[in-house]
Amino acid sequence: IQSGVGKTDDEIDEALGVGVLYICVESGQELAAVSARAAHLNKVARIALRINPDVDPHTHPHISTGLKKNKFGVPHAEVIELLSTTLTDRHIDVVGISCHIGSQITKIAPFVEATHKVIELAGALENRGHHLTHLGVGGGLGITYVDEAPPTLAEYGASLAGLLVDSGKTIVLEPGRAIVGEAGVLLARVIRTKRGADRDFVILDAGMNDLIRPALYNAHHTIEPVAPQNAGPLAPVDVVGPICEASDTFAQDVVLPPLVSGDLVVIRAAGAYGSAMSSPYNGRSRTAEVLCDGSRSLLIREREPLTALWRGERHLNGEPLDDDRP
Numbered sequence: 667i668q669s670g671v672g673k674t675d676d677e678i679d680e681a682l683g684v685g686v687l688y689i690c691v692e693s694g695q696e697l698a699a700v701s702a703r704a705a706h707l708n709k710v711a712r713i714a715l716r717i718n719p720d721v722d723p724h725t726h727p728h729i730s731t732g733l734k735k736n737k738f739g740v741p742h743a744e745v746i747e748l749l750s751t752t753l754t755d756r757h758i759d760v761v762g763i764s765c766h767i768g769s770q771i772t773k774i775a776p777f778v779e780a781t782h783k784v785i786e787l788a789g790a791l792e793n794r795g796h797h798l799t800h801l802g803v804g805g806g807l808g809i810t811y812v813d814e815a816p817p818t819l820a821e822y823g824a825s826l827a828g829l830l831v832d833s834g835k836t837i838v839l840e841p842g843r844a845i846v847g848e849a850g851v852l853l854a855r856v857i858r859t860k861r862g863a864d865r866d867f868v869i870l871d872a873g874m875n876d877l878i879r880p881a882l883y884n885a886h887h888t889i890e891p892v893a894p895q896n897a898g899p900l901a902p903v904d905v906v907g908p909i910c911e912a913s914d915t916f917a918q919d920v921v922l923p924p925l926v927s928g929d930l931v932v933i934r935a936a937g938a939y940g941s942a943m944s945s946p947y948n949g950r951s952r953t954a955e956v957l958c959d960g961s962r963s964l965l966i967r968e969r970e971p972l973t974a975l976w977r978g979e980r981h982l983n984g985e986p987l988d989d990d991r992p
């Protein structure tokens with residue numbers, strides 16, 4: 667499927683060209699754009715309208731997407747009228763409706779509430795002559811970062827199956843974090859430690875450019891030492907990165923054994939929105955990725971070379987920069 671609140675014509679063309687299952691349409695303007703692009707390419711666009719069900723996912727405001735104040739989806743009350751125009755549009759095939767109410771959701775109730783709204787609207791649309799084959803219930807199932815206790819996949823599946831099993835439709839789920847989040851860690855080395863006037867710091871070679879969740883959402887990730895060189899009593903420290911922002915802090919007052927330069931730590935549950943949200947900010951090339959399977963490990967992404975930071979840049983005379991400059 668193709669999702670996103672601001673698809674360009676090029677992106678719509680791409681989706682029509684590869685023949686995605688459906689394009690999630692997010693507004694009346696976008697519906698007109700998809701219809702126009704499909705007409706231009708002499709195609710029929712399969713679409714699912716993304717509804718905004720106005721359901722509170724009880725998650726961080728930055729990752730809440732299904733409240734009426736959010737930019738996503740078509741207001742619930744406007745869906746029927748908007749889709750009535752498609753009944754006579756030969757370049758649009760409305761195959762379903764969908765929603766996605768947010769991320770890192772740790773309770774079943776918001777999913778159930780949103781799914782009820784999707785089912786109810788689907789029924790109303792079918793009564794008006796639409797033939798829907800798909801219902802999209804989005805992603806958003808949370809994971810355990812520290813002590814959260816989200817529903818298990820089985821509980822989540824059972825609660826939705828109970829509502830959807832009789833629909834006769836193909837159910838589309840879009841979970842991301844729940845699949846890969848807990849499978850990944852960010853492995854970092856202690857550059858050095860520092861005694862501040864107020865607190866002690868452990869400075870890592872990983873920074874907010876590698877894992878931005880703590881800086882962006884005040885998110886907590888469990889941090890554990892890996893075979894520290896020294897033994898000693900546990901003490902509270904702030905675990906920070908090397909970047910020139912005070913928000914480049916992975917955890918405050920985290921209780922750890924004594925760490926020294928060269929020790930390794932893991933920052934857990936970094937498998938989702940870690941690498942994907944990483945950036946070369948502060949002149950830092952993106953980190954390598956290693957896939958581990960039991961005792962086997964495989965480099966699946968090379969560490970970005972520093973030269974990648976200026977690749978593609980040009981002098982004012984149009985000459986490319988020397989890419990190999992150290």
Ligand SMILES: Cc1ncc(COP(=O)(O)O)c(C=O)c1O
Pocket residue numbers: 669670766768769770804805806807840841842843844938
């Ligand atoms: C439309 C849509 N579907 C699925 C996802 C995946 O969400 P999650 O990783 O929380 O399951 C997102 C995340 O932002 C999204 O915007």
